[in-house]
Structure formats: structure tokens, C-alpha cells
Amino acid sequence: MATELEMPGITNQVEEEAVGRWGMVIDQDLCTGCQACVAACSMENNVAIVGEEDAGYGRYMHWIRIERLWEKKDYPEVKMTPFQPMLCQHCHNAPCEPVCPVYASVHSMSEDLNLQVYNRCVGTRYCGNNCPYQVRSFNWRDYNDERIHPELVTLHNQMNPDVTVRRRGVMEKCTFCIQRIHKAEDKAKSEGRDVQDGEFTTACAQACPTNAITFGRLDDPESQINQIAAVNPSRAYHALEEVRTLPRITYLKGGV
Amino acid sequence: MATLAKPLGRSHTEEHEDPRQYLMHDPLPRGQMNAMVMEAMHETNPIFWVITGILALTVLFTLGYDWYVLIMVGQGTAGVLRPDYWGVFLVNVVFWIGISHAGTFISAILRVLKIESRRPFTRAAELMTTFGLVQAGLSVFMHLGRVWLTYWMFPIPNERRIWPDFHSPLMWDLMAITTYLLCSTMYLFLPLIPDLAMARDRTKEGWLKQFYKILSIGFRGTEGEWKNLTTAMNIFAFAIIPVMFSVHTIVSWDFAMASRPGWSSTVFGPYFVIGALHSGMAAVAIVLFLLRSTMKHYKYFLRAEQFNTIGMLMLLVSMAWAYFYFNDYIVPWYGGDVWDKLVQEYTEKGPLAYLWYTMLFVNIVVPWATLWNQKWRETPWLLAIVGVLINIGMYIERYIIIPVGVTINRMPFTWRQYEPRIEVPMTIGTFALFLLLYMLASRIIPLIPVWEVQEGQEAHMIRKIGKAEVSTLSDLE
Numbered sequence: 246m247a248t249e250l251e252m253p254g255i256t257n258q259v260e261e262e263a264v265g266r267w268g269m270v271i272d273q274d275l276c277t278g279c280q281a282c283v284a285a286c287s288m289e290n291n292v293a294i295v296g297e298e299d300a301g302y303g304r305y306m307h308w309i310r311i312e313r314l315w316e317k318k319d320y321p322e323v324k325m326t327p328f329q330p331m332l333c334q335h336c337h338n339a340p341c342e343p344v345c346p347v348y349a350s351v352h353s354m355s356e357d358l359n360l361q362v363y364n365r366c367v368g369t370r371y372c373g374n375n376c377p378y379q380v381r382s383f384n385w386r387d388y389n390d391e392r393i394h395p396e397l398v399t400l401h402n403q404m405n406p407d408v409t410v411r412r413r414g415v416m417e418k419c420t421f422c423i424q425r426i427h428k429a430e431d432k433a434k435s436e437g438r439d440v441q442d443g444e445f446t447t448a449c450a451q452a453c454p455t456n457a458i459t460f461g462r463l464d465d466p467e468s469q470i471n472q473i474a475a476v477n478p479s480r481a482y483h484a485l486e487e488v489r490t491l492p493r494i495t496y497l498k499g500g501v
Numbered sequence: 502m503a504t505l506a507k508p509l510g511r512s513h514t515e516e517h518e519d520p521r522q523y524l525m526h527d528p529l530p531r532g533q534m535n536a537m538v539m540e541a542m543h544e545t546n547p548i549f550w551v552i553t554g555i556l557a558l559t560v561l562f563t564l565g566y567d568w569y570v571l572i573m574v575g576q577g578t579a580g581v582l583r584p585d586y587w588g589v590f591l592v593n594v595v596f597w598i599g600i601s602h603a604g605t606f607i608s609a610i611l612r613v614l615k616i617e618s619r620r621p622f623t624r625a626a627e628l629m630t631t632f633g634l635v636q637a638g639l640s641v642f643m644h645l646g647r648v649w650l651t652y653w654m655f656p657i658p659n660e661r662r663i664w665p666d667f668h669s670p671l672m673w674d675l676m677a678i679t680t681y682l683l684c685s686t687m688y689l690f691l692p693l694i695p696d697l698a699m700a701r702d703r704t705k706e707g708w709l710k711q712f713y714k715i716l717s718i719g720f721r722g723t724e725g726e727w728k729n730l731t732t733a734m735n736i737f738a739f740a741i742i743p744v745m746f747s748v749h750t751i752v753s754w755d756f757a758m759a760s761r762p763g764w765s766s767t768v769f770g771p772y773f774v775i776g777a778l779h780s781g782m783a784a785v786a787i788v789l790f791l792l793r794s795t796m797k798h799y800k801y802f803l804r805a806e807q808f809n810t811i812g813m814l815m816l817l818v819s820m821a822w823a824y825f826y827f828n829d830y831i832v833p834w835y836g837g838d839v840w841d842k843l844v845q846e847y848t849e850k851g852p853l854a855y856l857w858y859t860m861l862f863v864n865i866v867v868p869w870a871t872l873w874n875q876k877w878r879e880t881p882w883l884l885a886i887v888g889v890l891i892n893i894g895m896y897i898e899r900y901i902i903i904p905v906g907v908t909i910n911r912m913p914f915t916w917r918q919y920e921p922r923i924e925v926p927m928t929i930g931t932f933a934l935f936l937l938l939y940m941l942a943s944r945i946i947p948l949i950p951v952w953e954v955q956e957g958q959e960a961h962m963i964r965k966i967g968k969a970e971v972s973t974l975s976d977l978e
Contacts, residue, residue, distance in 0.1 A: 303582040303917040312914040331912070340760050343668040346675070347653045365663075367653055368576070368646015369671055370586035375759045379584060379912040383646065385577030413575035414646030485911055488760060 265337060265493050266357040267421055268463035269450070270470040271330055272477075273499030275457035278311050278328040285452030286332075289422060291408045293388030306382040308332055308419040309449055327499030330458065332449070333380045333419035334484060334492030335359045341372035341381065349416070356426060357493075361418055368414040377488045381418040384411050421460070422447040442468035463493065470495070520963050520972050523806050525617055528958035531951070537798040538696075538947045539703050544797050545944070556937040563930025567923055568643065576646050580922040584915045585904045589924035590644035591755075592899045593931055595773070596780065597637035598678070598752055599895060603781025604630030605685055605745040608692075609738045617974070618810045620957045621802040624696075624950045625792060626785050627689040632938045633784075634682045636931040641678075643927060670751070670758045677751040684744050688737045694720050694730060696947040709945065749777045756902065762840030763906040766832050772825040779822045779864065780895035782815045783888035788939070790885035792948060802949050805879035812878030815891070819868040826864075844909045852918065853905050856897050863894035 286292065286309045293306050309332035316324045339359045341350045349366035352359055361372075361381075373381040389410045391397045404410065407424035411417050429445040442462040450458040461470040474481050480497040520526040529537075571578050581588040604626040611619035642648050654665050654675060665672050698720040701713035720726055753773035756764040789811065793803040833841035848857050867890050871877050878884060904919040921928075942948075960975045 299577060303584075303915075304577070305583075310914070312912070314913055331914070343666070344670065344759065346665050346669040346671040348663060348666050365653070366647070367650045368648075369644070370581070370646065371669065371671055371755075371759070373583075373586040374761060374907065377760060377911045379910055379915040382583070383581075383586065384575065385581075386575040413577075416646075488911070 265335075265463040267335070267426065268461065268470055268493040268495070269421075269447075270459045270473045270495045270497065272457045272459075272473070272497040273327040273329055274480075274497065275455040276311070276328040276330060276453075276499070277455055277457075278313060279454060280311055281452040281454060282309050282330060282449035282458060283307050283311065285448040286419070288403070289405055289408070289448035290420070291389070291404050291410050292382075292417075293384065293411070295385070295388055299385065304385050306384070306388070306417070308380070308382065308417070310380075329484075329496065330449070331378060331380060331484070332494070333359065333421075334378055334490065334494045335419075335421060336490035336492050338489060338491045340375045340377060340488070340490060344371040344375050345369070346371075356421075356423065358421055358423065358426075360420060360423070361416055363409055363411050363415050363417060366415045368416065370416065372416055377485050377490065381416055384413050384415045384417065387413040442470075473497070520970060522804065523618075523961075523972070524621060524802065524804055524954065525957050525961040526963055526972055527801075528955075528961075529801075531955050534949075534951050534955065535699050535703065537801065538949050538951055539700065541797040541799060541949075542700075542944060542947060549795075549940070553937065553940055556933045556940070559933040560930055560937055563926045564639070564934060567926050567930065571643065571923055571927070572648060578923045580920045580924060582917055582919060584910050584912075584917055585907050585919035587644070587907065588904050588919060589900070589921045589928055590640050592896070592903050593640035593928055594637045594644070595752060595899045595903070596896055597633045597640065597931065597935075598681075598749060599773075599777035599780040599899075600784045600892075601630040601633035601637065601681075601685070601781070602745060602749060602774070602777035603785045604628070604633075605688070605741055606778055606781065607785060608688065609741050609745065612738050613742070616810065617957055617961070618806045620953045621949050622785070622789055622807055623692065623953065624689075624946075625788055625948050627685065627692075628939060628942055628946070628948070629781075629784060629788060630685045631682070631689055632935050632942075634678065634685065635938065636935050637678065638682070639934075640931060641675075670754045673751045674755055677748040681744055681748040684737070684741050688734075688741050690716075691730065691734050691737060692950055692953065693946065694718065695722065695952040696950060698722065699951060700947055712945070746774055749774045761907055761910060762838065763833075763844035763909065764902075766829060768825065768828050768832055772829055775818060775822045775825050776895060776898060778818045779815075780892050782811060782818055783891035783895070786811045786815065786884045786888035787892070790881045790888075792943075793881055796943070796948070799949070802954065803881075808881050808884050809875060809878045812872050812884055815884075815887070816868055816872040819865060819872070819891070823865050840909070840911055844906055847909045848901055848905055851905075851908075853901075856901055856905065860894045860897040860901065863890040864898065867891070867894075 287294075287307060290308060292308055295304050295306055299305075309330055312329040312331050314326045316326060318324060335358050337357070339350075339352065342352055342359065344350075346369060347365055347367055349362045350359070350372045351362060368383070370383055373379075373383060387393050389397065390412070405424075407428075425445050425447065426440075429440050433440045433444070440462070442465050447458075447460045450456075450460040459470050459473060462468040463470065465471065474495050474497075477497050481495050482498060483492045484494070484496060485492075579588055579590070607619055607626040608623040612623070642651060645651060653663075654672070656665055667673075694717055697713050697717035701710060701717050704710045704713055720730075750770035750773065753769040757766055757769035759765060786808070789803055789807065793799050830845070833845060848854070867887055871883065871887055904921075908916055908918060910916070962973055962975075963970050964973050965971070
């Protein structure tokens with residue numbers, strides 16, 4: 246899974262470090278674009294509903310989105326690209342991290358994930374600008390404030406108590422459902438073992454009806470995601486490999 | 502003083518040219534010049550106060566009310582959206598820092614290079630630096646999502662031991678702007694001391710006199726005080742030049758260090774510095790025209806030669822800017838990066854292509870077509886119009902770099918067009934605040950450095966060599 250770095254002066258050190266702990270495989274041949282993952286992620290992570298006007302302007306806040314593009318052809322021969330769920334790639338070499346002036350965008354050493362500390366964020370939005378995948382969403386308004394949106398009172402029980410509700414002026418993004426990771430880790434620790442692959446999964450992977458999204462351990466060669474990637478070596482690729490971000494999500498090319 | 506007399510650049514005077522058209526050869530007694538400057542400072546008419554009131558109301562509504570709305574509701578009231586996380590506020594930051602470059606350039610570099618015609622307008626340009634930086638700083642705060650937590654970006658020791666991340670170009674930016682603001686304020690203050698002392702001695706008792714007394718720190722004009730002051734000013738004049746070049750280079754790194762197509766270019770540093778001087782020189786031309794046409798007696802101080810100097814600098818900087826702009830295109834042309842190409846195509850052929858053509862026209866064609874002519878350079882209103890056009894062009898240039906350029910990124914799915922919303926009144930507010938500060942300052946600060954003018958006039962003289970009148974300059978030091 247490690248990316249080869251042929252830049253002068255870069256040794257294999259980066260390559261070795263880039264194994265990672267948690268990862269994902271997304272098979273674009275299996276994805277039907279049903280957006281169940283988008284809905285599940287929003288429910289699990291208390292992602293704000295921005296309303297018609299802001300969503301129309303392009304301020305949707307989903308942590309995962311299904312991308313589909315037209316290949317450039319004239320009308321009757323239009324060919325659509327395969328669906329591509331796009332979410333935070335949890336880069337090992339994340340461009341969003343060094344640009345944050347207050348350490349709100351940080352790398353978790355224990356989980357080897359790319360995290361956003363909501364209550365540290367001051368809202369410079371540099372990380373969003375520097376993210377090549379454009380997967381960070383900013384809280385443009387207080388979408389979850391009941392004083393502004395009284396109708397939210399009826400949705401109290403819908404909120405996930407394990408996840409912070411974000412306020413305005415804060416950047417947020419996919420966390421690989423870190424609340425689920427921590428739950429599984431705590432459970433495994435109390436039982437005196439390591440977390441097993443497949444013991445739990447993220448909301449998007451759980452909701453996917455065709456199992457296009459698979460989540461698991463990257464550092465375990467026997468894990469499901471490593472096996473899927475090994476079976477399809479010709480289809481596997483990383484999004485925007487040329488930016489050298491060493492992402493943790495492997496896509497399996499669709500439509501070949 | 503007059504140990505060494507050498508002819509000036511324009512010494513081979515033709516018969517018809519009257520040396521008295523130059524301020525340095527048209528001396529007035531010190532007392533008279535002091536009185537002229539003081540009179541210009543104190544004489545106001547109702548129109549001045551009406552304009553001041555309108556500006557103050559504008560500032561109150563835009564920077565007061567609109568900013569309140571922006572803070573309380575969130576950045577959603579602005580036009581920023583997913584691919585364009587940075588909008589007009591950042592354009593304003595770059596623009597105002599650019600304006601602020603001219604002051605230091607004129608007062609430090611022209612002082613070091615001993616360009617004599619700079620003498621009467623150094624102060625006016627330095628004030629622009631300080632007030633322009635105020636607008637830049639405010640614009641940074643407008644841009645922040647949670648502005649009430651700004652102090653988290655300052656390196657203040659705290660119980661959690663969280664230090665700001667100095668990897669971030671924003672931190673370099675913060676340090677550079679703060680350094681520049683402090684240095685330029687001190688550099689504004691040092692040459693101001695003798696003039697403040699002059700104003701102190703000519704003001705009746707009252708709060709203003711107390712104000713001058715405190716600020717002039719007891720300056721009496723003794724030999725020793727002048728020696729110390731000149732030494733300090735010389736040190737600052739040399740020391741502030743690298744600060745000036747570094748600050749806009751670092752501002753450009755906010756963009757150049759990011760990995761976005763169209764931004765990550767190594768030419769951005771010098772290109773931004775030249776861009777800053779381009780808009781700054783033009784702004785000096787506007788301000789000098791306004792001062793000359795509104796302030797009493799300033800026609801004596803601000804003459805054709807001053808506008809000629811500014812005009813020549815504008816032309817020079819415009820050519821340098823054109824070169825760097827072309828250079829900025831060469832990098833993607835030779836690099837062949839597909840995303841860089843897409844950004845360029847979008848700026849040239851996209852829905853906002855008219856901005857790009859306007860920018861090229863007013864930034865290159867207009868100054869090149871007008872400023873080659875000395876007659877036109879010496880016409881203040883014409884120079885001011887060119888200055889306004891250049892500033893519009895430079896604003897568009899930053900607008901193209903920031904919100905237009907980032908529309909195109911590596912994820913075509915997110916491409917969306919940015920449109921400014923609450924940014925428009927707040928941008929007007931920064932312009933109003935700049936003018937307001939400048940107008941109020943023109944009532945309490947002598948905008949002409951009288952001592953500097955007089956120093957120059959003492960050193961210059963017209964000598965007769967044979968029958969020719971030759972202007973000479975004694976070495977000052």
C-alpha cells in the first residue's frame with residue numbers, strides 16, 4: 246500500500262511509516278450511488294442540515310459525498326464516470342495539518358488518523374483551502390442552534406450523544422467514526438486483547454447496501470481491506486496520487 | 502556643510518527652464534513654511550466636516566453593524582463556500598498591505614537613494630502605510646470564523662502549553678505584519694518629532710497642546726537632539742527596507758505554500774512585492790492629488806516635479822509588474838501541469854474573463870500609454886485618474902488570484918462560482934475608515950515634513966558658472 250517516492254533526498258523512511266492503522270477500500274464497480282452512506286454519516290456524526298438556500302449555493306456539509314462526472318462528449322454520447330464516494334482520505338502526509346496556526350488540524354499518533362479539534366479551531370479555513378480532496382466542511386452558520394432553529398427541538402433524540410455538535414465558525418470533516426474506534430478499543434482493552442478486524446465498522450460502510458465500502462485494519466495483512474486490495478491489484482489506486490498525500494483510502498477503479 | 506558641491510542630474514539647464522519651478526530652488530523662510538503648514542492644518546470648511554461625518558456613518562454601519570452581523574450569524578453571511586474558502590476579505594488584506602508598501606518605499610528607499618523631490622511627501626506616504634496596515638489587520642479579523650478566539654494565534658504562554666504552530670504560513674504572516682506595523686509606525690514617528698515640536702510651539706494651551714507635548718517628547722532642536730534623531734532615522738531607513746520586502750513576500754507565501762493549482766508558484770514572492778508597489782505608487786498619486794487640491798498652501802509644496810517623480814516610478818513599476826505577471830504565466834506553461842492550465846483557462850475564458858482583460862488594460866496599457874509623457878505626468882488630475890485605474894486593476898488582480906483562481910481545484914465536482922455578499926459593504930467600510938483616519942490625521946499631524954524640506958532647500962543653491970545658472974547640491978553629511 247505504500248507509495249513509492251522517487252523524489253531525490255527522500256528515503257524509504259516515509260514509505261515505511263506510511264502503512265497506517267485504519268483504512269478503507271471503496272469499490273467503484275459496486276457503488277450504485279444510492280447515497281445511503283451520506284445519510285448514515287450525517288446521522289452518526291450529527292452533521293448539520295444547512296437548508297435549501299445554503300445547500301443550493303454549495304454549502305452542503307456532508308462528510309462524504311458521491312461524485313459523478315460527465316466525460317467530455319457531446320450530448321447523445323455522454324458517458325458518466327463511475328460513482329466515487331469522496332471523503333477525508335486521512336492522508337499520512339496531510340496538507341491540511343501544517344497550515345493550521347492553532348493546531349486544530351492534527352495527526353493522531355495512536356490511531357494514525359487525521360483529526361480536527363473543533364474547540365481549538367478559530368476558523369482561518371486554511372486547511373479547507375489546502376485540502377486537495379475538498380472534503381472539509383465549514384460551519385458557515387449556527388445550523389444546530391435551537392435558539393435560531395426552534396424546530397430542532399423535536400430532533401433531540403436523533404443526535405448521537407458520542408459526537409460533539411459543532412457551532413458556527415468551525416471546520417469539520419470525516420473522522421473515520423472515531424467514536425466507534427474508541428468504543429471498540431476500550432472494549433478490547435478491557436478484555437485484554439487487540440481490536441480485531443471487522444469487529445466494528447464505520448457508519449458509511451455499515452449502511453452500504455452493496456458493500457462497496459469496506460473499513461478495517463491496514464496494518465494487519467490478513468484484514469479484509471488488504472485482501473480485497475490484493476485481489477484487485479490492477480484496479481487499485483489512490484485519489485490524486487500525484488499530490489503525494491499518502492492517503493489511507495484505496496479506490497478500486499470502476500467500469501473497466 | 503558646503504564642503505562638496507556637485508551638479509545635480511538636471512544640471513545642464515537649458516536657458517528657458519526656470520530653476521525656481523523646483524521646490525528646492527524656491528526657498529521660503531522656515532517661519533513662513535511653519536505658518537503655512539499650521540494654517541493648512543487648522544483651516545477647515547464645512548464640506549470637510551460633512552465628508553468626515555458621512556465617512557464616520559459609513560464606518561459605523563459597515564464595520565460596526567455589518568461586522569456585528571457577520572460575527573453573530575457566522576461567515577455564512579459572506580459569500581465564501583466550499584472551494585472558495587477564502588474570499589474578498591483576504592483580497593482586502595493583500596490589497597491594503599500593498600497600499601502600505603508605498604509609504605516605506607518612498608520614505609526609506611528614496612531617502613537612502615537621496616531622491617530630492619521626495620522631501621515634501623514622505624510623511625503623506627508614511628501615513629498611508631500605517632493606516633493601510635490598520636485596514637489589512639481588520640480584514641484578517643473579519644475573515645476569521647471565530648474572531649473572538651483570535652488570541653489563540655498569539656504566542657501567549659498559557660496553562661495548557663499550546664503554542665501556535667509556526668509551520669503555518671499564517672503565523673509567519675501574523676509575525677511579518679505585526680513587525681511591519683511596529684516598524685512603520687516608529688518610522689513614521691521619528692521624522693515627525695521635529696514637526697510635532699513645531700506644532701507644539703505654535704498651539705494655544707489645550708488638549709491639543711498636551712497631545713503635542715507628549716508626542717514630541719520634549720524635542721527642542723538642539724545639536725545633540727538632531728544628531729541622535731538623524732542617526733536613528735538613518736538606522737531605520739536602512740533596516741526597514743528588508744522588512745518591507747519580506748512582509749509582502751511572506752503574504753504571498755500564504756498562497757505560494759499552499760498546494761492549490763494556480764497558487765503554488767515560486768515566483769509569487771517578488772511578484773507580490775512588485776504588485777504591492779504598483780498599487781502603492783498609484784495610491785500615493787491619488788493622495789497627493791487630493792492633498793494638493795484640498796489643503797491650503799500645499800500647491801507650494803507639491804509641485805509638478807513631485808508628480809513627475811511619482812509618475813516615473815509608476816511607469817517603472819508597471820513595466821516590472823508586467824514582466825513578473827508574464828513570468829507567473831511562464832511557470833505553468835513550461836511546467837505543463839494540467840490543473841494550472843485549467844486555472845488559466847478559467848481566468849481567461851471563464852465567466853469572469855472580463856475581469857482579466859480589464860486588469861491587463863488598466864495595469865499595463867493605461868500607464869504605458871499615458872505616463873511616458875512628462876507633460877501628462879506633471880498633470881496631477883491625470884496622474885490621479887491613472888492611479889485610480891491602476892488600483893482598480895490591482896484589486897482585480899488579487900480578486901483573480903484568490904476567489905476566482907481557487908474556483909478551479911483538483912476536485913471538479915466541487916467547482917463553484919464565488920459571489921461576494923456582506924463583503925461588499927465591509928470592503929467599502931475599510932476604504933471609508935482609511936479615508937476617515939487620513940482626514941482626521943490631517944487635522945492634527947503636519948503632513949509636510951517642514952524640517953526636511955528646509956534641510957533640502959538649505960543644501961540646494963543656484964550658482965552661476967559663466968553665464969549658465971547651475972543648480973548644485975551640498976553634501977548633507
